[in-house]
Amino acid sequence: MKPLYLFFVVLGTLCSSFAQTGKVMDELKLNSKILKGERKFAVYLPPDYETSSRSYPVLYLLHGYTDDQTGWVQFGEVQHIADKAINEGTATPMIIIMPDADTGLPGYTNAISGNWNYEDFFFEELMPHVEGRFRIKKKKQFRAVAGLSMGGGGSFLYALHRPDLFSSAAPLSAWMGPQTLEEMNDFAKRENMKFEEKNFNAFLESNNPLKLVDQMSKETLNSVRWYIDCGDDDFLYEANSLMHIKLRKKEVNHEFRIRDGGHTWTYWRTALPTVLAFISERFHQ
Numbered sequence: 001m002k003p004l005y006l007f008f009v010v011l012g013t014l015c016s017s018f019a020q021t022g023k024v025m026d027e028l029k030l031n032s033k034i035l036k037g038e039r040k041f042a043v044y045l046p047p048d049y050e051t052s053s054r055s056y057p058v059l060y061l062l063h064g065y066t067d068d069q070t071g072w073v074q075f076g077e078v079q080h081i082a083d084k085a086i087n088e089g090t091a092t093p094m095i096i097i098m099p100d101a102d103t104g105l106p107g108y109t110n111a112i113s114g115n116w117n118y119e120d121f122f123f124e125e126l127m128p129h130v131e132g133r134f135r136i137k138k139k140k141q142f143r144a145v146a147g148l149s150m151g152g153g154g155s156f157l158y159a160l161h162r163p164d165l166f167s168s169a170a171p172l173s174a175w176m177g178p179q180t181l182e183e184m185n186d187f188a189k190r191e192n193m194k195f196e197e198k199n200f201n202a203f204l205e206s207n208n209p210l211k212l213v214d215q216m217s218k219e220t221l222n223s224v225r226w227y228i229d230c231g232d233d234d235f236l237y238e239a240n241s242l243m244h245i246k247l248r249k250k251e252v253n254h255e256f257r258i259r260d261g262g263h264t265w266t267y268w269r270t271a272l273p274t275v276l277a278f279i280s281e282r283f284h285q
Contacts, residue, residue, distance in 0.1 A: 061145075082276060228256045
């Protein structure tokens with residue numbers, strides 16, 4: 001029995017060593033006319049990208065506050081997790097784009113100050129650039145967005161603003177942005193940003209996911225598949241739970257998960273395999 005056991009151990013080791021691996025580049029750049037400067041982004045290419053000629057679905061994976069395009073690469077271990085999911089067949093091969101939303105003014109919205117239009121950059125410059133540079137399928141069915149914390153709020157925002165572009169959205173521990181004028185003033189002071197208080201209510205109505213859901217029809221909301229996940233010890237638990245309640249009341253199909261954990265990379269790393277499997281379900285249809 002011992003030689004047979006050793007044979008299978010060696011065989012398993014060899015199979016693991018020959019498992020295909022993807023590729024990550026985390027210092028890619030493009031020039032932005034909208035943001036008036038150079039912007040960085042990271043990309044994950046699936047294991048068979050270099051040996052095939054086909055096009056792939058895409059996931060836009062957004063980082064949180066104080067991170068940049070390297071966050072999901074370094075702390076989120078995106079290459080290891082995506083490689084494993086693809087090799088095990090739980091996720092379809094996909095390209096993952098991770099943009100920097102920290103340099104300059106952090107955030108994924110067009111700023112209330114009016115002089116930093118990151119959302120315009122994302123849709124008008126970043127998406128066309130990466131979907132032209134890499135072999136990406138350009139239909140809604142094959143495009144998804146996900147992110148953590150500030151990037152979770154960005155995931156909500158982009159899928160709610162442009163449900164025609166995304167088949168799935170997976171916000172993790174989502175920060176929905178300033179909810180009150182006091183919170184907006186605190187954020188503006190921290191980021192050395194000036195804005196006119198009279199513009200706050202209009203900004204809130206058009207950029208707060210909780211407000212946007214109230215304004216949208218059940219049919220439009222159901223055109224996107226939603227996966228919402230937040231830890232039971234996360235300080236953003238209440239807002240994410242409120243989003244779940246709003247979607248339930250509007251009879252919007254969605255998955256909502258409260259798991260053991262807090263606002264940590266440990267939590268988000270355990271969420272990513274499920275996110276990849278979830279968005280792959282729509283990619284396969």
